[in-house]
Amino acid sequence: MTNRTKLWIAEAMKRLMNKKSIEKIRVTEICNEAQIGRPVFYYHFKDKYDLVAWIFYDSAIDTNIISSESAAHHMNKMRNDFLFYKRAFEDSSQNALWKYIVEYYTNRYTQEAKRILNTNTLDPQIQFSIKLYCYGCVGMTKEWLLHDNITPAKTIVEMMFTSMPQVLRDIYFK
Structure with a gap:
């Protein structure tokens, strides 16, 4: 379940990054795009950069x-x-x-x-x-x-x- 949630959040981040740069994306936007609350985001990632690193890690592992x-x-x-x-x-x-x-x-x-x-x-x-x-x-x-x-x-x-x-x-x- 945890990995599935991370993948869900990652897909939301990728959709947002198709529209704008990482520095212009806020955690609130990621949460809205993924339809999750901020506590769920912060349970899995410390910030948006941690999320981006995890996306790479998940594809490279x-x-x-x-x-x-x-x-x-x-x-x-x-x-x-x-x-x-x-x-x-x-x-x-x-x-x-x-x-x-x-x-x-x-x-x-x-x-x-x-x-x-x-x-x-x-x-x-x-x-x-x-x-x-x-x-x-x-x-x-x-x-x-x-x-x-x-x-x-x-x-x-x-x-x-x-x-x-x-x-x-x-x-x-x-």
Whole structure:
């Protein structure tokens, strides 16, 4: 039931973001669009930025980060929600989605490296490379999404994997 309510609220937010930017949307509008009370909204999300981050998280959670097919599928889902992601990427507030995405993927790649290497800690160079790679990928995803209507997602993902620092490719793609 909780996830269904979150999805209901998320769909309301997406409809609103099809009409205007995130900074112009108020929680009251989200509640009205979703036909819920403010307490219901705040039970599930701390603010509208938390909701936007959850929408991304919900779409990304099943992505296999070291599979080009899975990553391309996720990028295509982002393109299908073009206006939502366009407006989310345009937001430059302290709670901007791109910052959340970098943190999310940095954590995913870190956990995957720890799992593969069977360790609880990573060398500082590996941690730096993961963060550098994630910043670059998020930037290139934003550029692809907003400005490239030609290149297939699979091609972009393959170029990202090819551009991955060697230290990471040695871990993820032995």
